[in-house]
Amino acid sequence: MALGGATPLAAAPQENAGPERAAVAAGAETLPSSQPPRQTTPPPAGFQPAGPFIDGPPAPVPPATINRDASGGATVRAVRLDEPLRVDGVLDEPIYARVEPFGGFIQQSPDEGAPATEGTDNWILFDDESIYVGARVYESVPESEWVANEMQRDSFRIINNDGYIVVFDTF
Numbered sequence: 158m159a160l161g162g163a164t165p166l167a168a169a170p171q172e173n174a175g176p177e178r179a180a181v182a183a184g185a186e187t188l189p190s191s192q193p194p195r196q197t198t199p200p201p202a203g204f205q206p207a208g209p210f211i212d213g214p215p216a217p218v219p220p221a222t223i224n225r226d227a228s229g230g231a232t233v234r235a236v237r238l239d240e241p242l243r244v245d246g247v248l249d250e251p252i253y254a255r256v257e258p259f260g261g262f263i264q265q266s267p268d269e270g271a272p273a274t275e276g277t278d279n280w281i282l283f284d285d286e287s288i289y290v291g292a293r294v295y296e297s298v299p300e301s302e303w304v305a306n307e308m309q310r311d312s313f314r315i316i317n318n319d320g321y322i323v324v325f326d327t328f
Contacts, residue, residue, distance in 0.1 A: 211232055212230075213226065213230040213231060213232045214226035214230055214231065214232050215232065216232050216234055217232065217233070217234045219234065220256070220257060221234070221257070222234050222236065222256065222257055222258070222259045222280070222281075223259035223261075225261075229263065229270075231259075233259050233279075233281060234281075235281040235282065235283050235288070236252070236256050236280070236281070236282050236283075237282075237283060237284065238252060238282050238283065238284045238289075239252075240252070242282065242284070242289055244289070248280075248291050248293060252280075252282065253280065253291065256280060256282075258278035258279055258280055258293070259278075259279050259280075260276060260277050260278055260279055261273075262277060274297075275294070275295050275296055275297060275319075276294075276295045277292055277293070277294045277295065277321070278292065278293040279291070279292050279293075280292075288325075290323045292321055294321055296319075305318075306318065
């Protein structure tokens, strides 16, 4: 699959992988806190919580997976898996054909706020135990022109290269 003539990038070398390769991060785990549980006061009788606070536009209405506002903010919708997902770096499960990816990212560098120069198809999926982030990332130059100049694991200099980063800000 190509987006605007771009070629998908690979997250890691794969034997017998086709032209579509993907970065997939899997697994979210809640660990016990070393702090004692906080004492809370029960809500008054009849109390109805207002629902989750969303710092952005309202959640997208299914089947949409993204909703944007006029200021550029976006809210994405995670999709519940109805069958097991293989975490193998290849996005060939039927869910990727059934669920519309979201994209349309904006740059942070070098031109903050400008549309991304390369396309990315993104999915956030979940089941009872894990959150899965799948991405099909594209590059418009041929693979022979790709440059990997930061090979040190966990290096902060990696941000000077192309990358796909997922952050869960849970606080």
